[in-house]
Amino acid sequence: MKHEVTTLNTKKMLSASLKHCMEKKSLSKITVTDIVTDCGLNRKTFYYHFQDVPDLLKWTLEQEAVDVVKQFDLLNELEEALRFAVRYIRENSHMINCAYDSIGRDELKRFLNHDFQSIVMSIVEQIERKENVHTDPDAKKIICNFYTEGMAGELVDLLKSRDAAQDEKSIRCISLVVRTSLEAAVISCSKMQ
Structure with a gap:
């Protein structure tokens, strides 16, 4: 248990340093040396926990946002989960x-796709x-890909929006679309077998 706590604390230190470095540099310019220097750890420690800087960013997003969203029913x-995400x-x-600026919209969306x-x-x-x-596994995959693309794309697009009213409208619309059409899609596809 002590090792797990130490590992988590080390990862959180590296994550905090990544965020701190991102205040000064673009993601593409941040090196492992920048991160470990910022938090006082060594490169070996970094590579024990992460493959590279994007891997640390992915862990950070998963730890702080994606894993929390997964805890919602x-x-x-869904609306509450989307509000949390926004x-x-x-x-x-x-x-x-x-x-977003370093890797671009499509790469950020692809980066988040697995979690979505x-x-x-x-x-x-x-x-x-x-x-x-029961829905055929191939049909489930198609349904998941379709809705993942839509949800991830809409949330990534919100990055450039600064309008709280638009955020709320997007949240309600995404939630409505998912609640109504996703259920209908699953039920309909289960009858295709």
Whole structure:
């Protein structure tokens, strides 16, 4: 247990240093040396925990946002989960915009796709349990890809928006689309078998 706590604390130190470095430099210019110098650790420690700087950024986003969103009952609390995600984007706008500016919209979206896939898959599986249906794995993959692209794209687009009213409208619209059409898609695809 002590090792796990130490590992988590070390990762959090590296994450905090990455954020600090992103206040001064673009992501593409930040080196492992910059990060370990900032937090007083060594390169060996960095590489024990992470492959490279993008791996640390991915862990940071997963730890601070994606894993929290996964704890919501996404079928019933999707709007709250989306509000959390948008609030996280706003509160960490410098870090996220730095990543956006360094790697671009498409790469940031691709970067987040894996995590969004698991979020959408959990919603699909909740619908299957609720409706007592089984969807073909290939159909589930298509459904997840479709909704992942849409949700990830909309959230990435919110990065450049500064309008709270637009944020709320986007949250309500995404939630409505997912709640109504995703359930219908899962039910319809389960009948295709």
